[in-house]
Amino acid sequence: MESSFTQKDMLAQVNQLWSMLDDMAENSPESYQKFIQRHMKEGKEFMTPPEPNLCIHTKILEPDEKILFINICQWNRVPAPMSEAHPVPISAGQLENLSDGTVVAIAYNPEVLKRAHQDHVELDQLIRLAMKYIEEQYQITLCHSYHVAPFQLKGNAKMMKESLERIQKQPATNKGNSSCATDNSLLEELKSIALIREKQETSPSICITREDAPKSTKTKLIEEISSTDLQNRDLLPSPWHELSVTKDNAGHPQSLILKVKLRGVHSVAECDLSVSKDDLLLVVPGRYRLLLNLPQAVNEETVAAKFNKANYILLVTMPTL
Incomplete structure (x- = not known):
């Protein structure tokens, strides 16, 4: 039953x-305080990623x-x-x-x-x-x-x-x-x-x-x-994108340049961009999703992104390590 x-x-x-x-x-x-503290500790451990x-x-x-x-x-x-x-x-x-x-x-x-x-x-x-x-x-x-x-x-x-x-x-x-x-x-x-x-x-x-x-x-x-x-x-489809590498005079990689065409997107606020040392994840909820494994390790702290509303192009510049 x-x-x-x-x-x-x-x-x-x-x-x-x-x-x-x-x-x-x-x-x-005293028992109440110990009890609460223990369960708060357990809760904190439970919430660790x-x-x-x-x-x-x-x-x-x-x-x-x-x-x-x-x-x-x-x-x-x-x-x-x-x-x-x-x-x-x-x-x-x-x-x-x-x-x-x-x-x-x-x-x-x-x-x-x-x-x-x-x-x-x-x-x-x-x-x-x-x-x-x-x-x-x-x-x-x-x-x-x-x-x-x-x-x-x-x-x-x-x-x-x-x-x-x-x-x-x-x-x-x-x-x-x-x-x-x-x-x-x-x-x-x-x-x-x-x-x-x-x-x-x-x-x-x-x-x-x-x-x-x-x-x-x-x-x-x-x-x-x-x-x-x-x-x-x-x-969710992957948008059109192009990834290129810029090099210095000695031929060493300087930065990775990613161009992404995001038709229908009107503001950078609609985009969720995450860049780590070796990959990139771009999500526009309900529209696009792009996951790339980067050919060169990049400095995630100095990544810059600009969105051009006129042509729907998101430009991501990622300096290499």
Whole structure:
């Protein structure tokens, strides 16, 4: 039987939560301060962005053969497996096309990657789990061989973060199960404090659905904790563009000059431009998207951009390092 959790029930739970906090602050101020500080620290750790760990170089075989870079990242938002019998939680971004191949971000819990780096066999299993997930998620066939790239990240950190953070706001509820797994941090701890002090039965806790709740006795190897909206961004066309290199008298590269034709764009405020040392991402929401892998390393601190409204040309000047 499927449980129903109404807005009225949720409001009652919120009121209960505030009542517990008020009671704790009044009766045990020191414990209250420690409790709040600990959860603020946990919240801060939870909000830290994903960090690159290693980059895998392999190849897409079907439907079109091309190079694939897999950015394996560590991210506190990805939970560690509850036990060795539970599936390994994984979070994935979308496939991004670069000038020299395709890149996708895969995130694991930091502790999972820390253990894996101490055991080459376990690390190989995590890499192959990521490859298997990519094949299933995007309906492609990968080459089974791979090697670890000499760099930790293909592309830039901002692109990786944006790709991983496009997750579903409301995860699907497990049907046929009226008892949802609950978050054992804030609410459950407050409930325990209330039970000890009041010695009375409390109302049901807020139901927080978890996609890592095992649905059968068979152990899964991969568990998806997030999914990516692939449609809107994939439909955005790349605008006409031209990239050139200016050189000094000795023939050394001085700067990269990018011209982009943005028809229908009337102001530079409509453009979101991000330049790192080795790539460039330009997005005009609802109109264009351009991702370029730069042939020369550039100084991102001195990049300049000008937009000519008369001919819709965006001119980006990127001094080389």
